[in-house]
Amino acid sequence: MKYSERVTAMQASPIRKLVPYALEAKSRGIKVYHLNIGQPDIKTPKGFFDAVKNFDSTVLEYAVSNGIPELISALQDYYATYDMHYEKDELLITNGGSEALLFTMMATCDPGDNLLVPEPFYTNYNGFGQCVNVSVNPITTKAEDGFHLPSKEKICSKINSKTKGILLSNPGNPTGAVYTKDEINMIAEIAIENNLWIIADEVYREFVYDGLDYTSFGNVKEVEDRVVIIDSVSKRYSACGARIGSIASKNKELIAEILKLCQGRLCVATLEQLGSVELYKTPASYFKEVNEEYKHRRDVLYNELMKVDGVVCEKPTGAFYIVAKLPVDNAEDFVIWMLREFNKDGETVMVCPAEGFYATEGLGRDEVRLAYILNESDLHKAATILKEGLEKYVELNKNIQKSTVEA
Known part of the structure; x- marks a missing residue:
């Protein structure tokens, strides 16, 4: 049987x-510390589970396609704390941030169009784009620069007749970069001058460290008609399994068009929406504690990485990821070696090769993404194991190269 080119690509x-x-x-009895995926071990606020347990109805009905009124109202209150004021018909509830991204691509782009995306980027941007025949048009950023944006001229040089928008995450996944107000304003200027959408993935909004100020695209009045904010409860409240996301835009016509897609998939799960209403009632003190915890974890992992000669990495200032350039030729080979060949006292570490976070061929081959989502004790063990494994791997490769030369 033949499969579609869309899925095979x-x-x-x-x-x-x-x-x-x-x-x-x-299966060999090795304990694996997972730094490869952004699954936090922070406790989900209890209100979510209480709301689901207390649900009392004889029929579990379809919810309305745009999201239950209680959750829409909770989102309005949440955004108001950031001085972003959305009306009810400017918000949609989605099946996770993933559906929010996919539906926004479908509503703003035609097959063959492209979106400007700073690379490295959340790898599913590429996957979702391939689903709807929309390509990622990469803006390359570098570890040495903390993955901040290049000049306006370089970004504009990537725009072509098929470019429909700029998609970016802030704070960044996988980089942990937090864009400055000047960078946000630069993107806004580019969007206005070139009539582009701005698709702002802001699911890590609360995770900003070192006293940095955070600027949302929702606070830039000049571009409010072209800004689409993608959001989710997954990382904010450590509720990845709830699969509750959202779309916010002051462009009512766009929201009305995306609502057609929401109607086509009927609705988002009712119980998860009810639970998420309570998540959005979580007190601000929760974020203060979680923020401090992630900042501490970042420092533990970063400090161990910096002990290895040849590692290039700027300390990230947001989210809970680090992208590091390693002194290896192929990071994927190193990751596999750590899982198959290396352990310390029956324990090893899994990280994520970063090549798949790039659209430009060849970039990221020597980089990895690490998620600092483990508790301090486990993270310190994992960081130490990773450091020792990397040092041994580099030494083994040097010996192999030396033997090859001598032969």
């Missing part, structure tokens, strides 16, 4: 494709 997830190696290691 779609990449496998670089975050999950090496899972069989981890499973094989575990």
Whole structure:
């Protein structure tokens, strides 16, 4: 049987494709510390579970396609704390941030169009684009620059007749970069001058460290008609399994068009929406504690990485990821080696090769993304194991190269 070109062209997830190696290691009795995926171990606020347990109805009905009124109202209150004021018909509830991204691509782009995206980027931007025949048009950023944006001229040089928008995450996944107000304003200027959408993935909004100021695209009045904010409860409230996302835009016509897609998939799960209403009632003190915890974890992992000669990495200032350039030729080979060949006292570490976070061929081959989502004790162990494994791997490769030269 023949499969569609759309599905065969779609990449496998670089975050999950090496899972069989981890499973094989575990089958040998090896404990694997997972730094490869953004699954926090922070406790989900209890209100979510209480709301689901207390649900009392004889029939579990379809919810309305745009999202239950209680959750829409909770979102309005949440955004108001950031001085972003949305009306009810400017918000949609989606099946996770993933559906929010996919529906926004479908509503703003035609097959053959492209979106400007700073690379490295959340790898599913590429996967979702391939689903609807929209390509990622990469704006390359570098580890040495903390993955901040290049000049306006360089960005504009990437725009062509098929470019419909700029898609970016802030704070960044996988880089942890937090864009400055000047960078936000630069993107706004480019969007106005070139009539482009701005698709702002802001699911890590709360995770900003070192006293940095955070600027949302929702606070830039000049572009409010072309800004689409993608959001989610997954990382904000450590509720990844709830699969509740949202779309916010002051462009009512765009929201009305995306609503057609929401109607086509009927609705988002009712119980998860009810639970998420309570998540949005979580007190601000929750974020203060979680923010401090992630900042501490970042420092533990970053400090261990910096002990290895040849590692290039600027300390990230947001989200809970680090992208590091390693002194290796192929990071994927190193990740597999850590799972198959290396352990310390029966323990090893799994990280994520970063090549799949780039659209430009060849970039990221020597980089990895690490998620600092483990508790301090486990993270310190994982960081130490990773450091020792990397040092041994580099030494082994040097010996192999030396033997080859001598031969």
